Amino acid sequence: MNFTLKIWRQQSANASGKFVNYQIKDVTPEMSFLEMLDALNEDLINRGEPPVAFEHDCREGICGSCGFLINGVAHGGQRGTTVCQLSMRFFKDKDGEALTLEPWRARAFPIVRDLIVNRSAFDRIIQAGGFISAPTGSAPDANAILVPKEAADTGFDAAACIGCGACVAACPNAAAMLFTSAKITHLNSLPQGQPQRDERTLSMVVAMANEGFGSCTNHGECEAVCPKEIPLEFIGKMNRDLIRALWHRHREPLVIPSVVQEPFHEHAGPDAEESLTLGTSEKTSDQSHVNGHALANGGRKENGIDHPQP
Ligand code: SF4
Numbered sequence: 483m484n485f486t487l488k489i490w491r492q493q494s495a496n497a498s499g500k501f502v503n504y505q506i507k508d509v510t511p512e513m514s515f516l517e518m519l520d521a522l523n524e525d526l527i528n529r530g531e532p533p534v535a536f537e538h539d540c541r542e543g544i545c546g547s548c549g550f551l552i553n554g555v556a557h558g559g560q561r562g563t564t565v566c567q568l569s570m571r572f573f574k575d576k577d578g579e580a581l582t583l584e585p586w587r588a589r590a591f592p593i594v595r596d597l598i599v600n601r602s603a604f605d606r607i608i609q610a611g612g613f614i615s616a617p618t619g620s621a622p623d624a625n626a627i628l629v630p631k632e633a634a635d636t637g638f639d640a641a642a643c644i645g646c647g648a649c650v651a652a653c654p655n656a657a658a659m660l661f662t663s664a665k666i667t668h669l670n671s672l673p674q675g676q677p678q679r680d681e682r683t684l685s686m687v688v689a690m691a692n693e694g695f696g697s698c699t700n701h702g703e704c705e706a707v708c709p710k711e712i713p714l715e716f717i718g719k720m721n722r723d724l725i726r727a728l729w730h731r732h733r734e735p736l737v738i739p740s741v742v743q744e745p746f747h748e749h750a751g752p753d754a755e756e757s758l759t760l761g762t763s764e765k766t767s768d769q770s771h772v773n774g775h776a777l778a779n780g781g782r783k784e785n786g787i788d789h790p791q792p
């Protein structure tokens with residue numbers, strides 16, 4: 483098979499970029515997409531030209547290093563497949579055609595070079611999640627902490643996120659909500675993640691906002707291109723956990739690094755109530771009323787704390 487590759491070339495973050503056309507011949511259906519780029523790069527090096535920069539590591543769909551747009555679609559459009567897992571047989575019907583390769587496009591992902599973008603904004607969101615206080619001193623018995631099957635399955639599905647950034651690249655708002663919700667759901671669904679659940683949720687959502695990502699408006703493009711098939715449902719879980727965490731602020735203020743917060747009880751006026759009780763238009767005048775309202779509407783009491791219904 484022969485292809486024309488239209489590849490975005492950009493020397494550095496501040497340099498201007500442009501598409502450059504390359505011809506590649508004798509591509510076999512057994513080659514992976516990245517092997518085809520390796521062949522192109524060998525050719526470029528032999529001609530004394532700079533090779534195309536792209537990220538890769540495991541080449542097995544595990545590490546999340548690879549990723550760029552192929553003909554405008556993140557990871558090339560094969561469901562549940564990273565670009566390193568793409569085989570050239572998927573492009574048989576495009577033999578002789580042009581394939582356009584460009585990096586993720588998002589303000590929070592500045593271009594490093596060619597097809598490589600800086601995704602350290604994702605690292606800072608994960609870092610904002612902090613630690614869990616489950617003891618790790620020695621290897622516990624396998625069943626020391628009982629985990630319900632459903633919670634284990636949810637946690638495992640969420641942990642499948644490899645942080646590739648395709649969800650951000652595909653979203654018209656460049657939102658990182660699928661990624662952040664996967665990272666939050668991973669620990670929030672497990673018993674070991676409960677002690678820091680509220681702090682983790684608030685900190686990671688604040689970090690996400692601070693990094694300049696957009697917000698979800700239910701396009702669903704992220705789920706469609708996610709190579710690990712992270713479901714949109716996790717964004718709903720994250721939003722519910724965010725509301726839960728904000729409700730809990732009614733009883734004790736949470737400290738979020740880098741965010742100046744005032745304790746709720748120092749702002750007992752109706753305006754403060756409105757800004758903190760996301761998802762409800764009901765205004766209440768004191769703390770006990772809020773908790774009583776939560777219980778009256780199906781909330782629960784746990785460790786002496788009133789929880790609104792999630
Ligand atoms: S949610 Fe999916 S698309 Fe987004 S970073 Fe994780 S694995 Fe990649």
Ligand code: FES
Binds near residue numbers: 537541544548644
């Ligand atoms: S190179 Fe590791 S997921 Fe593609």
